[in-house]
Amino acid sequence: MLRIEDTDRTRYNPDSEQEFIDSLKWAGIEFDEGPHLGGPHSPYRQSERKEAGIYAKWIQVLLEEGKVYKAFDTSEELDQMREFQRINKMPTGYFGGDWRDASPVKVAAAEAEGKPFVIRLKIPHGVKIKGVDAIRGNLEWEGETVDDPVLIKADGMPTYHFAAMVDDHLMGTTHVFRGEEWISSYPKHIVLFEAFGWEMPVFVHCPVIVGADGKKLSKRHGATRVLDYASQGFLPQPVRNFICLIGWSPGDDREIMSDEELEQAFDIKGIQSSPGRFDLEKLKWMNGMAIRAMSADQLFTVVSDYLSSDVTWSYWENMVWEDGMPKPEEYLPGMRVLKAAVDSDPDYVKAVLPLEQERVSTLADFGSACEFFFVDEVVFDQKSVDKAFKQDHVRGLFERLIERSAEPRNAEDWEHAVKAWAEENGMEKMGPVVMPIRVAMTGKLAGPGLFDLLAVLGSDRVKARLERALAMLD
Numbered sequence: 001m002l003r004i005e006d007t008d009r010t011r012y013n014p015d016s017e018q019e020f021i022d023s024l025k026w027a028g029i030e031f032d033e034g035p036h037l038g039g040p041h042s043p044y045r046q047s048e049r050k051e052a053g054i055y056a057k058w059i060q061v062l063l064e065e066g067k068v069y070k071a072f073d074t075s076e077e078l079d080q081m082r083e084f085q086r087i088n089k090m091p092t093g094y095f096g097g098d099w100r101d102a103s104p105v106k107v108a109a110a111e112a113e114g115k116p117f118v119i120r121l122k123i124p125h126g127v128k129i130k131g132v133d134a135i136r137g138n139l140e141w142e143g144e145t146v147d148d149p150v151l152i153k154a155d156g157m158p159t160y161h162f163a164a165m166v167d168d169h170l171m172g173t174t175h176v177f178r179g180e181e182w183i184s185s186y187p188k189h190i191v192l193f194e195a196f197g198w199e200m201p202v203f204v205h206c207p208v209i210v211g212a213d214g215k216k217l218s219k220r221h222g223a224t225r226v227l228d229y230a231s232q233g234f235l236p237q238p239v240r241n242f243i244c245l246i247g248w249s250p251g252d253d254r255e256i257m258s259d260e261e262l263e264q265a266f267d268i269k270g271i272q273s274s275p276g277r278f279d280l281e282k283l284k285w286m287n288g289m290a291i292r293a294m295s296a297d298q299l300f301t302v303v304s305d306y307l308s309s310d311v312t313w314s315y316w317e318n319m320v321w322e323d324g325m326p327k328p329e330e331y332l333p334g335m336r337v338l339k340a341a342v343d344s345d346p347d348y349v350k351a352v353l354p355l356e357q358e359r360v361s362t363l364a365d366f367g368s369a370c371e372f373f374f375v376d377e378v379v380f381d382q383k384s385v386d387k388a389f390k391q392d393h394v395r396g397l398f399e400r401l402i403e404r405s406a407e408p409r410n411a412e413d414w415e416h417a418v419k420a421w422a423e424e425n426g427m428e429k430m431g432p433v434v435m436p437i438r439v440a441m442t443g444k445l446a447g448p449g450l451f452d453l454l455a456v457l458g459s460d461r462v463k464a465r466l467e468r469a470l471a472m473l474d
Helices: 014-027 046-051 054-064 075-087 104-112 160-170 180-196 226-232 236-244 259-265 280-292 296-308 310-318 328-344 346-359 365-374 382-388 393-403 411-424 431-442 450-473
Strands: 068-071 118-121 128-133 137-142 150-152 175-179 202-206 209-211 276-278
Touching: 014 226, 014 236, 046 054, 046 160, 054 068, 054 118, 054 150, 054 160, 054 180, 068 104, 118 180, 128 180, 128 202, 137 180, 150 160, 160 180, 175 180, 180 202, 226 310, 236 259, 236 280, 280 346, 296 328, 296 346, 310 328, 328 346, 328 365, 346 365, 346 450, 382 431, 393 411, 393 431, 393 450, 411 431, 411 450, 431 450
Parallel strands: 175 202, 209 276
Antiparallel strands: 068 118, 118 150, 128 137
16 A cells, blocks of 8 residues: 655655655556555545544543653753753653653643643653564663654644554554664554554564665665656666665575566565665666567567657756766767657667667667667777778778678678678688778677678668778778
8 A cells, every 4th residue: 555654744745745656656566555546544645644533533542541641842942951961961852851740730731821732652661662673583672761752743743653653553554664764763663552552563674775885875876766767768677676686685696586586585584684785787787687688579669668758858858967877968869869760760770779789778778879870970989990990901891892782681691791701812710800890880899790780781871881981991
């Protein structure tokens, strides 16, 4: 189920809520009930649950049983308390103050004066608070070391400590997965469940995520909005696969796993307590493997859909670049050329994409990788030209291929033509033969298999590029 925990109204943003929905949809994470679907536990926004009186009912139960109390401290008094604790090197927090054991008369007088108040949970003192974390095992705290948390704020809005726990019980939550930074709050939630006499869900405090260098995760490590990964050309399944393996292991060396394999292998015992590492290079590798597993038809559909998305272009054209992010100027020119080709000559694009399928990590990479297929004149890398065109045999090779460029029809024909010339000219090694042809076709030394490349380019393009390269020899 999807629950919107929006009790902090100063931070609530409806656009962010919609982004949660869109992110889950893109990632393929489906839920059965929520604010946009309805369901038996409606409403699903905590602000709406507050207005429905759900939290008021349950806080009243605790008030009547004396397990919570009203605290009328002003913000100035709270600041003075914290400063006193700091100066005297005491634990920081609210451990009772003047109101934990205040008489009913004192409380009634404060209310009669109209003083604002919060409602705090009365953490029991003189006892050990015991709980179980599914990763770390048995945990315990001395009651005196746990501060009394606010359950209901002065404006009547519940805090996370109260709303989430009440909702977890009422909605039948069985497992609570959250970051390990919540371990310090865990005893407060144990006390609250015990105060109601409710059975607790299984609590699982997951490890923090750090960058590949072990440092706090930041944009230079690749941390960004979920939907930015979609715009960068990542696919949902490898992202799911990658995220699953941050801080969890299936118990063997598997890394590329289907959703079904992940479901079958998952066990809470496989979650580690040490920080999980976010390795962007590993994500790129996984994404590349998913791209390589596609058929030609699947690949064309995915790439054309990606290039047809307004979200894709909005991301790249409006990006405010920061260290660690991809640079738009390295991607946009090739993407625009590829998009134009998809619109004007889709059959040619469908033949081109598989030739670069082994060499890309994201859908955005196809732009720069395939650009040379679609331009009239390739951009020559001077170092590649110097290395490939300097040998004496190159002129004769180009002249022969120009003469016969109309004859070959497929990769096998081109292979036969090139190897026949090499044999006629006593060239035992194919490297010095293949290299200048590749540079003439692509402008660089690296690229897809030469004979497939020549076949896809077609005789007219091959001839034009050989003639241009031949002119460069002069």
